[in-house]
Amino acid sequence: MGESGSQSHTPPALNKFMHPRNPYRTPPSFKLLATLYPNFRHYCSYDVEGKVRLDFSQPRALAELAIALMHKDFGLMVELPSTHLVPTIPLRLNYLLWLQDIVGLWAHRVKTEAQFDLKEALQLQQQQKQQYDQEQQQQKENCADSKKEGEIKKNDASHKPPQYTSPVIGLDIGSGASCVYGLLGARQCGWHMLATDTDADSLAAAAANVASNNMQHSVHVTQGSSSSLFGALEKADVLQFLSKVRHSSITVPAATHADDEPMEVDSDSNSYVCDSSGYLLDFSMCNPPFFSSEQDTDSCSKNKKQRGPPNNAYTGTVHETVVDGGELAFIAKMVEESIAYKHKIRVFSTLVGTAADVKKVKQLVAAAAPLHSTVTEFCQGRTMRWGVAWSWSTSAPLSRVLSKKQSSTVKPLILAWPRASCLPVYTVTAAWEAITGWLVELKLKPKVFKSSKYFVGAYLKAYKATWQNQRQRRREEKRKNALTDGMDSSPSSNHTTEPESCLSPSSHSSSPILQATSPSEGAVVNAGLCKRNLGTLYEEGEETSLDMTVPKKPKLDDGSSDEDSSDDEESNHGKRSQNTGGDECHTESTKGTSSETSTKVKQTGKPCLLKVNIFVKLINNQLIVEMHQLGGLLGRDGVNQILTYFRNKLQKR
Numbered sequence: 347m348g349e350s351g352s353q354s355h356t357p358p359a360l361n362k363f364m365h366p367r368n369p370y371r372t373p374p375s376f377k378l379l380a381t382l383y384p385n386f387r388h389y390c391s392y393d394v395e396g397k398v399r400l401d402f403s404q405p406r407a408l409a410e411l412a413i414a415l416m417h418k419d420f421g422l423m424v425e426l427p428s429t430h431l432v433p434t435i436p437l438r439l440n441y442l443l444w445l446q447d448i449v450g451l452w453a454h455r456v457k458t459e460a461q462f463d464l465k466e467a468l469q470l471q472q473q474q475k476q477q478y479d480q481e482q483q484q485q486k487e488n489c490a491d492s493k494k495e496g497e498i499k500k501n502d503a504s505h506k507p508p509q510y511t512s513p514v515i516g517l518d519i520g521s522g523a524s525c526v527y528g529l530l531g532a533r534q535c536g537w538h539m540l541a542t543d544t545d546a547d548s549l550a551a552a553a554a555n556v557a558s559n560n561m562q563h564s565v566h567v568t569q570g571s572s573s574s575l576f577g578a579l580e581k582a583d584v585l586q587f588l589s590k591v592r593h594s595s596i597t598v599p600a601a602t603h604a605d606d607e608p609m610e611v612d613s614d615s616n617s618y619v620c621d622s623s624g625y626l627l628d629f630s631m632c633n634p635p636f637f638s639s640e641q642d643t644d645s646c647s648k649n650k651k652q653r654g655p656p657n658n659a660y661t662g663t664v665h666e667t668v669v670d671g672g673e674l675a676f677i678a679k680m681v682e683e684s685i686a687y688k689h690k691i692r693v694f695s696t697l698v699g700t701a702a703d704v705k706k707v708k709q710l711v712a713a714a715a716p717l718h719s720t721v722t723e724f725c726q727g728r729t730m731r732w733g734v735a736w737s738w739s740t741s742a743p744l745s746r747v748l749s750k751k752q753s754s755t756v757k758p759l760i761l762a763w764p765r766a767s768c769l770p771v772y773t774v775t776a777a778w779e780a781i782t783g784w785l786v787e788l789k790l791k792p793k794v795f796k797s798s799k800y801f802v803g804a805y806l807k808a809y810k811a812t813w814q815n816q817r818q819r820r821r822e823e824k825r826k827n828a829l830t831d832g833m834d835s836s837p838s839s840n841h842t843t844e845p846e847s848c849l850s851p852s853s854h855s856s857s858p859i860l861q862a863t864s865p866s867e868g869a870v871v872n873a874g875l876c877k878r879n880l881g882t883l884y885e886e887g888e889e890t891s892l893d894m895t896v897p898k899k900p901k902l903d904d905g906s907s908d909e910d911s912s913d914d915e916e917s918n919h920g921k922r923s924q925n926t927g928g929d930e931c932h933t934e935s936t937k938g939t940s941s942e943t944s945t946k947v948k949q950t951g952k953p954c955l956l957k958v959n960i961f962v963k964l965i966n967n968q969l970i971v972e973m974h975q976l977g978g979l980l981g982r983d984g985v986n987q988i989l990t991y992f993r994n995k996l997q998k999r
């Protein structure tokens with residue numbers, strides 16, 4: 347895919363539509379990268395304001411940026427020949443994270459006890475610089491492989507990918523020299539990846555990148571074929587790789603597929619390559635060559651110029667970027683071939699580079715008549731791409747994965763942290779510590795996924811609305827204490843002097859679960875009745891009335907999509923009910939969905955009430971707490987309630 351976006355210090359317009367788990371929603375610090383990576387620094391300069399700027403017009407600058415990000419954020423060491431296509435890491439992550447949402451529809455994650463706290467994150471940052479210096483030194487010395495393995499293991503420890511109860515295996519058609527999807531898919535998402543390419547140089551570079559990270563056990567690079575995009579699946583080395591991956595959890599394919607038609611099973615050992623439903627692979631992905639001729643590449647550069655700066659250097663060889671008939675012909679071939687592989691690959695997907703092609707791809711997919719299909723948008727910087735997925739499996743209800751446009755257009759709720767709030771110091775770290783303390787009181791455990799001096803990003807899930815009915819909870823607590831102390835609770839003790847959140851919906855609702863299944867309508871509390879001097883709550887760009895309407899028809903599916911998820915912040919954000927699904931290019935099959943849903947809720951008895959990202963930022967010396975609703979039965983009201991709880995806490999400080 348041609349790259350026209352760029353990272354800069356000011357988040358460009360489309361960044362807010364990036365995948366909610368994409369760490370690059372907050373642009374990387376070029377200053378930090380320049381400190382850590384001398385080769386990157388080489389392409390940096392200071393602007394008049396003293397900010398570090400990267401020279402995007404140089405292909406090598408783009409390569410050094412990708413190398414630095416792959417190393418710093420994922421512990422991956424890659425070589426990127428600047429003659430070849432240089433991947434824009436944030437954009438590539440958007441595609442992978444969307445696929446992760448999709449895989450979450452059927453693959454089950456192993457719950458881990460792994461914790462990632464702020465201190466650890468800060469220590470890690472310091473270690474990274476030392477680590478990088480060592481690596482540079484060792485690279486120079488052309489050190490032995492065994493030593494390199496040791497280093498990568500160190501990195502592995504800091505990048506804990508999610509684990510699945512059975513292996514998730516994907517195919518990347520056209521790995522490119524970077525093998526970016528293979529490496530990130532394995533490192534970040536915990537998948538096993540097959541990566542094909544037809545270009546000899548790209549294949550060699552991709553294999554070298556896998557080997558230098560000692561990841562051959564999870565990423566297999568193999569020669570693709572120009573006559574068949576999925577033909578690699580018949581190759582002996584590929585079957586051997588699949589067999590090895592499944593070795594620890596060998597499942598003899600059933601005579602009949604769990605959800606599809608019968609599949610032929612070989613009698614040799616290579617037949618132990620399928621999952622329990624008979625699929626060889628969970629998904630396929632592809633960033634197709636996109637131009638139909640070399641002239642197109644020129645016109646692309648011209649168009650970019652018309653769009654104005656930053657004008658990125660054009661990277662990529664003709665073989666990588668040009669194909670007869672352009673991306674549409676490539677994708678048409680893929681869709682057609684997918685029909686023959688519908689029992690071997692659960693979900694097929696591709697990136698689409700131009701808006702004009704999206705409609706045509708939808709038509710192509712619809713003509714193939716899959717059971718499910720979906721379209722999503724990937725946004726980064728000034729770049730917009732699309733993802734299209736289709737499947738014949740009943741276990742892949744793709745429209746449940748929320749389109750990013752849908753999930754991201756919801757504005758965050760924001761609390762401006764007052765200066766007179768008795769924080770020991772008015773910093774992001776101090777504010778986050780205070781918030782963590784309040785959340786601990788509420789028995790909620792946020793998962794920090796990004797932290798620096800100027801920013802903390804955390805993910806929070808709640809299955810109980812512990813922030814509601816606070817006064818009542820305290821009274822009960824007091825009463826209990828009084829009883830255990832042998833004292834009778836006096837009537838006056840019922841009138842606690844502690845201030846109460848005037849926005850608490852306690853008086854309007856019973857237990858949160860009951861509220862979810864049997865909501866009382868029209869329970870609205872007007873924030874205007876309890877204006878405070880401390881802390882301002884507002885939506886991004888506008889004032890909001892803090893109405894606390896109880897959701898009228900909570901969608902159980904929202905909650906059920908969580909029940910099988912791990913505690914990890916990355917689990918299943920994207921799943922939604924069919925009503926909230928992404929743009930479909932083929933009508934979603936509705937069979938069995940509601941019963942599936944209710945079973946899931948019944949199994950655990952605890953649908954998720956709230957899923958949010960919390961960002962603490964320092965903007966123009968103002969501390970800001972931003973809450974982005976990602977899901978949960980309480981919807982936006984739940985977010986409102988938590989933020990109000992914070993505000994009430996601030997008043998007491």
Ligand SMILES: C[S@@+](CC[C@H](N)C(=O)[O-])C[C@H]1O[C@@H](n2cnc3c(N)ncnc32)[C@H](O)[C@@H]1O
Nearest residue numbers: 347520521522543544545570571572633635666
């Ligand atoms: C646009 S590049 C994508 C590279 C990389 N995945 C990325 O996102 O940066 C497309 C890649 O597809 C490869 N390719 C073209 N035809 C192919 C085929 N039939 N099978 C496998 N790969 C192919 C090209 O060599 C090229 O590396």
